[in-house]
Amino acid sequence: MKYTGNIESIVKNFCLRKKSAVKTSAELDERIVDDALLAQRKSKTTQSAAMRPNIWRIIMRARMTKYVTAAVIALVIIIGIIEIGKPVGRANVVFAAAMDSVKQARTFSCTEAFDVTYEDGGKRGEYLLKQKLMFKEPDRERREQLTSAPPWSKDVGKVTIWHYGKRQRLEFRPFDKTAEFHDTSSDYVIDEKTGELKLTQLNTRLRDHLLELSAGAVEDLGRTELNGQSVRMLQSRKGKRITTVWVNPETSYPVQIEHKWTDRSRSPMTFKSIQIDTELDDDLFSLEPPDGYTLSVHEWGGPDYKKKMMTKIKYLGLWCVVYANDNDDQFPDDLGDIVKLGVITEDVLNKVLAAPDDPDGPPVIRNRKPNTAGKDWSTVVILYEIYDQWPEDGVVACFADGHCELIANQKRFEELIK
Amino acid sequence: MLEDKLLLLKVKRGSADALRRIYEKYKDDLLALAVALSYDRAIAEDVLHDVFVSFAEYAEKLQLRTSLKSYLSSCVANHVRNLNRANALRTAQLSRAEAVSSDCDGPDRLATSAELSRRIDQAMEQVPYEQREVIVLHLQGGMRFKAIAQSQGVSINTIQSRYRYGLDKLRMLLNGTVEK
Structure with a gap:
């Protein structure tokens, strides 16, 4: 007899029958599960120390209009760059100790509050932004949004947790009980000193900014009460800015810090309920959504190169937005103009303009000064990736409201830059 | 597929339950695969053990481009192939292979x-x-x-x-x- 059947289906049936006959034993299950769990625990305890985020990432991530974005950037400039490198004058020992304790903190939490403006559909408004920030070194961060602009009131209570070691982020929103889980393997940031790309990492700059407040004269205003607690009040002045620090006399830790400006051109900014080196439960940084939440999973689906380009273009785009905010909504004629803002050096600019895989090479990002009059800024391209032939993955572009897109459709892109 | 993705994410976050569920879900299929490739039940069990322990150890860094089942099946196949290359597999004896179950016929x-x-x-x-x-x-x-x-x-x-x-x-x- 010659075998003539469909060999594929015969073999498939044979394989499936064999498959159904094989079962693991209880002993084998126990051995494997025990060893696997042990390996899992071991892996967790030896996982690599983490990376840190950057203020830019926070700004870029937020849903903000050009004004809000600019306001946040301005604050960064105010409390950060202007302060850097200033020596302590006749610094009060207690003040210095308090600031030093901030620098030493392995955990940090506070509630920050400041006024921001927003724009929604041509409507502008202002509200007090309040958010609770906390981090646990080396790689955990949590941010809870306590207030919101009226159009986005659904975001009140929204919590975002970063685990930089695992390259993961969880966001959950109590309003509609939704949770988003993000893979952040391709989240990059620009090193502000060198212009180089690096992976996002835990942002401890707020803590560092607070330390930098030790610059300038310090005045001891004596003891007072804050929320029923006896504290010592210290003050420092720098130009038009007055910084007041309330210090716990027992621990020398600051419990509240406030910035005010004498010309009232800027709103006060406060950091309340500061807690340093207190026990922060790991559950606060859990990447497990609360019970009852609908979880969705998000991963960057595009090429890594495009994510790097997006980071570069977004970085420059935000400085362009700041420039426009300070120049009657006029965007820079040339990217060299943002160097004049004093926030970025020419070397850094050149590095950012170069291709991710050729940091010393020629620029691959083109500036476009748009006419924004009467237009929706979210549709106006200000920067885009230079190309010879339309790339298969599309082109990265930054818009006048600061957001970036990877545009896959060539016609749409050409329409946008007409 | 989505369930697997969520299970994997939970494993990445250190969930022991999720690891157990993945094991329960695929253990028999993977063991059968290992038996079919190695023709040796004892070796197949060792392969299943090594694949799962390795999976538990490196799950955090895992970036899947295929389904979890495909990934684990590939691991089993690669493992058997490596053993094969190292001449660890004994000469196949049909008597050692799993008996074919036909009791429903x-x-x-x-x-x-x-x-x-x-x-x-x-x-x-x-x-x-x-x-x-x-x-x-x-x-x-x-x-x-x-x-x-x-x-x-x-x-x-x-x-x-x-x-x-x-x-x-x-x-x-x-x-x-x-x-x-």
């Missing part, structure tokens, strides 16, 4: 089916390993050619050729056997 069919299975088993053993591996991964493991190609780092054409040559060889061997 009637007596007549059982006899026919058992005989056919024995012949296919014998024939499979004679098919070159690379070809047998593709046949088992595709027909038993349910893996697509593309996924097999990705896991082995070869082109899909190579995988399809191995599959075709493997089936041709099987057909030839089965006919030869029956003709005897």
Whole structure:
């Protein structure tokens, strides 16, 4: 007899029958599960120390209009760059100790509050932004949004947790009980000193900014009460800015810090309920959504190169937005103009303009000064990736409201830059 | 697929329950795969053990491009292949292979089916390993050619050729056997 059947289906049936006959034993299950769990625990305890985020990432991530974005950037400039490198004058020992304790903190939490403006559909408004920030070194961060602009009131209570070691982020929103889980393997940031790309990492700059407040004269205003607690009040002045620090006399830790400006051109900014080196439960940084939440999973689906380009273009785009905010909504004629803002050096600019895989090479990002009059800024391209032939993955572009897109459709892109 | 993605995410976050659930879900299929590739129950159990322990250890860094099942099946196949290369596999003995279960069939069919299975088993053993591996991964493991190609780092054409040559060889061997 010659075998003539469909060999594929015969073999498939044979394989499936064999498959159904094989079962693991209880002993084998126990051995494997025990060893696997042990390996899992071991892996967790030896996982690599983490990376840190950057203020830019926070700004870029937020849903903000050009004004809000600019306001946040301005604050960064105010409390950060202007302060850097200033020596302590006749610094009060207690003040210095308090600031030093901030620098030493392995955990940090506070509630920050400041006024921001927003724009929604041509409507502008202002509200007090309040958010609770906390981090646990080396790689955990949590941010809870306590207030919101009226159009986005659904975001009140929204919590975002970063685990930089695992390259993961969880966001959950109590309003509609939704949770988003993000893979952040391709989240990059620009090193502000060198212009180089690096992976996002835990942002401890707020803590560092607070330390930098030790610059300038310090005045001891004596003891007072804050929320029923006896504290010592210290003050420092720098130009038009007055910084007041309330210090716990027992621990020398600051419990509240406030910035005010004498010309009232800027709103006060406060950091309340500061807690340093207190026990922060790991559950606060859990990447497990609360019970009852609908979880969705998000991963960057595009090429890594495009994510790097997006980071570069977004970085420059935000400085362009700041420039426009300070120049009657006029965007820079040339990217060299943002160097004049004093926030970025020419070397850094050149590095950012170069291709991710050729940091010393020629620029691959083109500036476009748009006419924004009467237009929706979210549709106006200000920067885009230079190309010879339309790339298969599309082109990265930054818009006048600061957001970036990877545009896959060539016609749409050409329409946008007409 | 989505369930697997969530389970994997939970494993990445250190969930022991999720790891157990993945094991429970795929243990029998993977063991059967390992048995089919190695022809040795003891080796197959060791392979299943090593694959899961390794999965638990490195899950945090895992970036899946295929389904979790395909990934684990590929791990099993790679592991068996490595053992094969290291001459760790003893000469296959059909008697060691898992008995074919046909208890759902009637007596007549059982006899026919058992005989056919024995012949296919014998024939499979004679098919070159690379070809047998593709046949088992595709027909038993349910893996697509593309996924097999990705896991082995070869082109899909190579995988399809191995599959075709493997089936041709099987057909030839089965006919030869029956003709005897």
